[in-house]
Amino acid sequence: MPTDPPTTATRAPSSHAAVGITVAAIADAALSVIRAVGVDGLTMRGVAERLGVRAPSLYHHMRNKADLLDLVARNAFDEFAADEAAYGELRSIDEWIELTRTGSLEFRAFYAAHPGLAGLMQAKATPDRDQGDGSRAALIRVQIESLTRLGVPEPRARHLFEVSARWSLAAVVANLPDDLFADGLDVFLAGLKAQLTT
Amino acid sequence: MPTDPPTTATRAPSSHAAVGITVAAIADAALSVIRAVGVDGLTMRGVAERLGVRAPSLYHHMRNKADLLDLVARNAFDEFAADEAAYGELRSIDEWIELTRTGSLEFRAFYAAHPGLAGLMQAKATPDRDQGDGSRAALIRVQIESLTRLGVPEPRARHLFEVSARWSLAAVVANLPDDLFADGLDVFLAGLKAQLTT
């Protein structure tokens, strides 16, 4: 169980100290490594080096690399979702569709800036769908509620939201060219609107 | 430059022979390794072992692992596409939509049987879109032609086909649960039909 308060990461190299790195610091370092060399280029030794530390030290704070990637993906999504709080005053399905469109495009742009990160999200998309703590869960709840307020019955709203979210995420991960992504999104949202208004 | 005719793969272990493994045999072995342990579990040493050979021998027939994966993906698609020859006598957009639906579902089923293989396809989907030799290219041409025969102008038909193919492939790679995939496909095809009939 690591002590959280001292978030300072850089230390004198090769000193044996009792207070060192933090889980949060490791996640930050990993994210900046990903920005620099992509997910495929991320290495436990590389992350450690960025913290002025050796690789085995990381294992005192997390079980393995998979956990680290998991954490990074979660952080990245929360960072994105924090900007997307204001749904709420939607007056029609059309407005919901348009908001979903811009949200998807922003989502894509965000992940384009973090090569390979979307792939991590995808692997972890299943288990913790809605219930929970992060801004991810909050964002999902808000979107479904705004649908039900517009007259779509609850289970159907949840399901259709999940379908569109997962398909959009899939297309983001696929890293399609701009036009293929945007036009496919048009097609998908046209079909979604048809299913929501009948 | 390997000699192709002798496709026999299994040999006496630890004999120095002048006639041995084939590129095709390596690709087959790799595919069966993927069936057994998935793409992530595929190893040059593992492929070699399945051929009764050591790993370095593989490099006499291919440049590196990436080339091997490339080849495997191509073979797998051709194997799938060979079953999908009969488009042609489509009498309406509705029939085209339905054929695309069943094609997508079969595509998904095929790749579900080869864990991770779809991801390889995706990475190689861009460069050699239509022109070419394989059954992949043939299948694509047939689908676009059947669209133009139904009155959709050529460039638009090509583009919409590409959009739907890439989005479907993305959803396949994402390995969505059955209902999320099928329902999303419904949504997408509903939108596609709307764009094709107006």
Next chain:
DNA sequence: GTAGTCTGTCTAACACCGTTAGACACTAGC
């Protein structure tokens, strides 16, 4: 102040990966 415990780093090593260098056995052509 001293002893003891706990925390968090370190070095060393393991098994595995893709890949290369170079040796050697076998085959085919003359």
Next chain:
DNA sequence: GCTAGTGTCTAACGGTGTTAGACAGACTAC
């Protein structure tokens, strides 16, 4: 029989994630 070429082999390199165990520093109790 000799020679050239082909295709395997062993050995090794540098890299990866990960574990074991040593040890330094900081807190706690007396």
